[in-house]
Amino acid sequence: MGEELDDRIAAAAEWEALLGEIRSVEGLEGFLRPLRIEALRPTAEGPVVMLNVGRERCDALVVSDDGVRALELPGLTRAEVEREALAYLRTVQGFERAQAEVSSLRRRLLEGVPALEDLHAYQDAQQALAELGLVTEANLRGTLGWLWDKVAGPVLAHLRPVARPDGTLPRLWWCPTGQLALLPLHAAGHHGEPGRSVLDTVVSSYTPSLRALQHAGQRGAPDGGRMLVVAMPQTPGQAPLPNVAAEQALLTGLFGEDRCTVLGESDAVTERVLAELRTHQYVHFSCHGTQNLNEPSRAGLLLADGMLSVTDLLAGPLETDLAFLSACKTATGGVWLSDEMITLAAALHHAGCRHVIATLWSVYDPAAAFVSDHVYRQLRRDGGLNTDAAARALHSALVRLRDRRPDRPSVWIPFTHTGP
Secondary structure: OOHHHHHHHHHHHHHHHHHHHHHHOOOOEEEEEEEOHHHOOOOOOOOOOEEOOOOOOOEEEEOOOOOOEEEOOOOHHHHHHHHHHHHHHHHHHHHHHHHHHHHHHHHHHHHOOOHHHHHHHHHHHHHHHHHHHHHHHHHHHHHHHHHHHHHHHHHHHHHHOOOOOOOOOEEEEEEEEEHHOOOHHHHHOOOOOOEEOHHHHEEEEOOOHHHHHHHHOOOOOOOOOOEEEEEEOOOOOOOOOOOHHHHHHHHHHOHHHHHHHEEEEEHHHHHHHHHHHHOOEEEEEEOEOOOOOOHHOEEEEEEEOOOHHHHHHHOOOOOOOOOOEEEEOOOHHHHHHHOOOOOOOHHHHHHHHOOEEEEEEOOHHHHHHHHHHHHHHHHHEOEOOHHHHHHHHHHHHHHHHHHOOOOOOOHOOOEEEEEE
C-alpha cells in the first residue's frame, strides 16, 4: 500500500509539473482550465439565453457582450416543465401515430383490389385523424401560451428588445437545458394577441452551447460553392413524399444543374452521402427522418440503404455552410439526455456546418415545400447563398405561415434554425 501511494503521489507531482510547463507556453495559459466567461461571450448580434431547470429554482442566464445576467423564473418549476414536456410529446406523437395509420391504410388500398373492411378502416382512421387534429392544435396552442407566460415572456420583458426603424427585429439565441430542450421556444406566445409572441418580437435561433455558437460565428460565409441534394420521394416502409420533386426542381433551377449533385433513391446510400457531404458547401435533404427519444444518438435520415445517423455525422469534420433538413424530427432531442441536445441538427452543427434548418416533428409536406422555396429565394445571391441571413429568411417564412393559419400551429411550429 505504501509503495502504491508513493507512486500515486509521484504521478500527481509529474502531472502538475507537466501542466505548469504547458501553461508556460504563450497561448496555452488556459490549458485544461475552465474557460473564463470572457472567452465564451458570443460573437453574435444578440444575446444568448441559457435556460436552466433546477430542483430548487429555474433561471435564464442572459449572456451578451456586457457579461452574464441571471434572471430568476419564479413561476417555473422543474416538475411543471417535465409535466408540460410530457404532455407536448404525447400530443405530437399521438397525432403522428394517427397520421401513420392513415398512410398505411391508404397504401394498402392502392396496392390491389381493396376489401370492404379495408375501405371502412381507412374511412374510420381519416375521421379519427380529423377529430384528433382539432385536439392537437388546441393542445399546441396551450403549450405555446404556457411557454410564453412562464419562460419567453419574462425573458423578453427583461431584455426589452426593440425593432429597428425599418421594422427589422433583433436576434436572440436560445440554449435550453433539461426538458425545455424538447419544447418550441421560438414559437412561444399567444398568437391571437399582438406583441405577445416570440415571432413578433425577435428572430430566434438555437445553439447547443456557447462554444459552438462562438466557433460558428468566427467562420466566414464563403461565396459560390456546390449544392448537394438528397431526394427520396420513395423510401421503403415509409409514406411517399410528393413534394420532393418540386424541391429538387427549385434547387436545380436556382443553382443550375451543373452546380448541383443530386442523389435520388438508389444513389442516396449512406457511404456516398457522407463522402459528398465533405465536398459540398450546401446540402438539402428531402427525405424521411426518425428519432429515438430514449437513445437520441440513434436519430437519423432514412436513405436507400438504411439510416444516416447522428453518430455517422459526428465523425465529421464538415465545412458545410448550410444544411437544410426538409425531413421529420431532425431537431428533436432525447428524453433522458435532453441536456446534451443530441439531435441531427446539433450533430451537423458540431461536425462543422455553420447553419442548420431542421424540424421538430413530422411536417406537413406542402408546408415544408413552402418553407424551402421561401428560404432559398430569400438567400439567393450571385449564384450562391447569403447564409448569414438564414435565420431571418426562416423567420419570415414562419410568420407568413402563422399569419395564414394561426389556428394550426402544427403547420409552422416545427421549423428551427441552429447557428450564428
